[in-house]
Amino acid sequence: MSALLSLSGVTAYYGAIQALRGVDLVVNEGEIVTLIGANGAGKSTLMMTVCGNPRARDGRIVYGGQDITDLPTHAIMRRRIAQAPEGRRIFGRMTVYENLLMGAEVSGQTDVPALLEQVFALFPRLKERLTQRGGTLSGGEQQMLAIGRALMSRPRLLLLDEPSLGLAPLVVKLIFGAIRELNRTSGLTVLLVEQNAYQALRLAHRGYVLVNGAITMAGSGAELLARPEIRAAYLEGSSHSA
Amino acid sequence: MNLALRDAFLSAAAALGLFLPMVGFVATNTDQGLVLTYRPIAVAVLVAMVFVGRLIAVSWRGRSARPQQPNAELAARFAAAGKYLTPLLLVMALLLPLSGSRYYVDLGTLVLTYIMLGWGLNIVVGLAGLLDLGYVAFYAVGAYSYALLAESFGLGFWTCLPLAGILAAFAGLLLGFPVLRLRGDYLAIVTLAFGEIIRVVLINWVSLTHGPNGISGVPRPTLFGLSFSMDGGEGTVAGFFDIEPETIQRVVFLYYVIFGLALLTNWVTLRLRRLPLGRAWEALREDEVACRSLGIDVTNTKLTAFAIGAMFGGFAGAFFATRQAFVSPESFTFIESATVLAIVVLGGLGSQLGVALAALAMVGGLELLRELLTEIAEQMGSPIFAGLAGELPTYRMLIFGIALVVVMVLRPRGLVSGRTPTATLPARA
Numbered sequence: 001m002s003a004l005l006s007l008s009g010v011t012a013y014y015g016a017i018q019a020l021r022g023v024d025l026v027v028n029e030g031e032i033v034t035l036i037g038a039n040g041a042g043k044s045t046l047m048m049t050v051c052g053n054p055r056a057r058d059g060r061i062v063y064g065g066q067d068i069t070d071l072p073t074h075a076i077m078r079r080r081i082a083q084a085p086e087g088r089r090i091f092g093r094m095t096v097y098e099n100l101l102m103g104a105e106v107s108g109q110t111d112v113p114a115l116l117e118q119v120f121a122l123f124p125r126l127k128e129r130l131t132q133r134g135g136t137l138s139g140g141e142q143q144m145l146a147i148g149r150a151l152m153s154r155p156r157l158l159l160l161d162e163p164s165l166g167l168a169p170l171v172v173k174l175i176f177g178a179i180r181e182l183n184r185t186s187g188l189t190v191l192l193v194e195q196n197a198y199q200a201l202r203l204a205h206r207g208y209v210l211v212n213g214a215i216t217m218a219g220s221g222a223e224l225l226a227r228p229e230i231r232a233a234y235l236e237g238s239s240h241s242a
Numbered sequence: 243m244n245l246a247l248r249d250a251f252l253s254a255a256a257a258l259g260l261f262l263p264m265v266g267f268v269a270t271n272t273d274q275g276l277v278l279t280y281r282p283i284a285v286a287v288l289v290a291m292v293f294v295g296r297l298i299a300v301s302w303r304g305r306s307a308r309p310q311q312p313n314a315e316l317a318a319r320f321a322a323a324g325k326y327l328t329p330l331l332l333v334m335a336l337l338l339p340l341s342g343s344r345y346y347v348d349l350g351t352l353v354l355t356y357i358m359l360g361w362g363l364n365i366v367v368g369l370a371g372l373l374d375l376g377y378v379a380f381y382a383v384g385a386y387s388y389a390l391l392a393e394s395f396g397l398g399f400w401t402c403l404p405l406a407g408i409l410a411a412f413a414g415l416l417l418g419f420p421v422l423r424l425r426g427d428y429l430a431i432v433t434l435a436f437g438e439i440i441r442v443v444l445i446n447w448v449s450l451t452h453g454p455n456g457i458s459g460v461p462r463p464t465l466f467g468l469s470f471s472m473d474g475g476e477g478t479v480a481g482f483f484d485i486e487p488e489t490i491q492r493v494v495f496l497y498y499v500i501f502g503l504a505l506l507t508n509w510v511t512l513r514l515r516r517l518p519l520g521r522a523w524e525a526l527r528e529d530e531v532a533c534r535s536l537g538i539d540v541t542n543t544k545l546t547a548f549a550i551g552a553m554f555g556g557f558a559g560a561f562f563a564t565r566q567a568f569v570s571p572e573s574f575t576f577i578e579s580a581t582v583l584a585i586v587v588l589g590g591l592g593s594q595l596g597v598a599l600a601a602l603a604m605v606g607g608l609e610l611l612r613e614l615l616t617e618i619a620e621q622m623g624s625p626i627f628a629g630l631a632g633e634l635p636t637y638r639m640l641i642f643g644i645a646l647v648v649v650m651v652l653r654p655r656g657l658v659s660g661r662t663p664t665a666t667l668p669a670r671a
Contacts, residue, residue, distance in 0.1 A: 077537030089532035091525050095663045102525050105518040106537045
């Protein structure tokens with residue numbers, strides 16, 4: 001396996017506050033990698049730093065063999081990295097169809113119908129809602145739309161920031177199922193940031209644990225799930241919710 | 243009911259406070275100088291009107307169980323009416339000069355100018371969601387571009403029109419760069435300042451702009467090289483077509499010029515909305531972070547919105563200069579920016595039809611109301627109506643304010659709030 005994305009010694013700051021303290025992380029081609037951690041550990045920051053906002057102050061970010069550390073955000077996102085950002089951030093007044101188009105247009109995808117079919121196969125609900133305004137969708141549907149919009153750019157690497165946030169267990173299951181399906185059938189590489197550690201570790205091939213802006217543990221999903229300190233810190237009370 | 247009474251009393255008290263100084267006291271010029279006279283009855287009538295009106299409004303609203311219902315109904319009705327309204331308005335605008343009344347054609351030209359400005363600003367504010375309080379700056383740049391080019395190089399209107407647009411677009415970029423990182427209130431303040439800076443520069447750069455004196459003798463537009471001069475000789479429209487030269491010919495021609503320019507603005511906007519660029523503007527309005535995450539170059543997207551919006555402002559400015567044959571900094575005050583912005587907000591951000599309706603109501607409506615009152619006054623010989631008609635311009639801003647409040651209460655998202663999708667899925671086999 002070759003590394004699609006690798007971070008080495010990456011630090012990032014919000015003003016004077018250091019959010020990432022020398023993060024090393026590798027995502028191999030075709031893998032689902034999850035990043036778990038408590039609130040404020042820097043999970044979302046790490047994902048945003050990959051996208052160049054905030055910019056990494058030290059360290060290197062290499063994607064597909066190229067150094068992307070200093071590229072502007074839009075240039076990074078056009079290299080077939082797609083992100084479903086935290087809080088979904090769909091375009092509320094635009095229709096579902098327009099939202100999906102936005103994903104395809106910017107990256108210059110021309111075969112929109114085929115891409116649409118792929119998204120509909122994954123989330124049939126979106127097809128029913130195609131002419132509805134994005135803001136009128138339920139939370140779960142909005143998450144589906146956010147992921148669908150990201151997929152419309154035909155990404156090699158999909159960044160997912162807390163897709164389970166605020167969703168009912170059944171919907172979470174559906175969305176995680178879709179991620180697994182995507183990875184299995186098309187070999188899509190996924191970096192998943194999650195609070196829902198149990199579900200995320202079960203889904204992922206490998207996982208990293210982030211504490212106060214630094215990686216403290218790494219291993220396969222099953223390995224991390226079995227560790228007592230992980231159980232104590234992130235899984236207490238949540239292992240039964242699945 | 244008690245609640246309604248209390249509410250009505252409070253409103254009446256507020257009305258008393260407002261109207262007592264504004265209506266209750268009148269300073270009249272007499273032989274002994276200014277004398278203060280009082281109008282207690284007028285104040286009493288106004289306060290009573292507010293009291294009764296509020297009482298009715300509150301008890302009526304209390305009766306209807308769901309206050310949201312009429313809004314939805316109204317919206318549906320507007321949407322249905324819109325289908326017929328657009329062609330109707332177009333035909334009316336096209337046929338207006340047939341009325342042969344110089345007054346109506348002049349008024350129509352004014353309304354169309356504001357419609358065009360509204361449509362131009364709509365790109366920036368309505369589509370891209372960038373609150374611009376200094377739009378008049380681009381209007382001024384366009385007007386002065388033409389006036390100065392004509393004065394210095396003797397260029398004609400049709401040569402200068404695109405140049406004025408380009409220069410205004412350049413001014414748009416100039417404004418765009420420093421404000422790229424600003425949003426909302428902060429953006430509004432800087433654009434407001436930009437509008438004022440342009441005006442102050444126009445006043446003080448006397449060697450170029452002639453300062454407050456303005457530039458007079460700005461040439462009129464020509465029809466394929468034929469002028470609308472009154473001598474009716476060779477090279478004039480009247481001479482060419484062998485008709486009597488009349489001022490109305492020029493007025494009607496100007497009307498159709500602005501009509502064409504406005505339609506061009508509308509057409510370009512509608513086209514752009516359906517292109518990825520236009521969709522990116524709207525996406526930017528909805529969520530800037532999401533745009534970045536999709537790989538949209540936010541910088542370029544914002545700059546194009548500023549530049550294209552400014553360009554149409556520049557076109558309108560060049561037209562303004564040629565119509566007035568005179569430009570001075572006085573025409574480009576903040577109130578113009580505010581009026582155009584009010585038109586866009588009243589009409590419904592992003593709605594082309596809404597902007598046209600709002601401009602029609604705000605610019606044309608008031609003028610027509612004044613005309614109507616004068617007419618009634620003349621026919622009835624009634625001093626009350628004559629007085630009302632005479633004082634109406636004084637209350638212009640008050641009427642604007644009331645209209646804005648009423649529309650914002652009834653339709654918080656503007657007259658035409660429905661958004662037409664920019665793309666629909668093509669029917670599949």
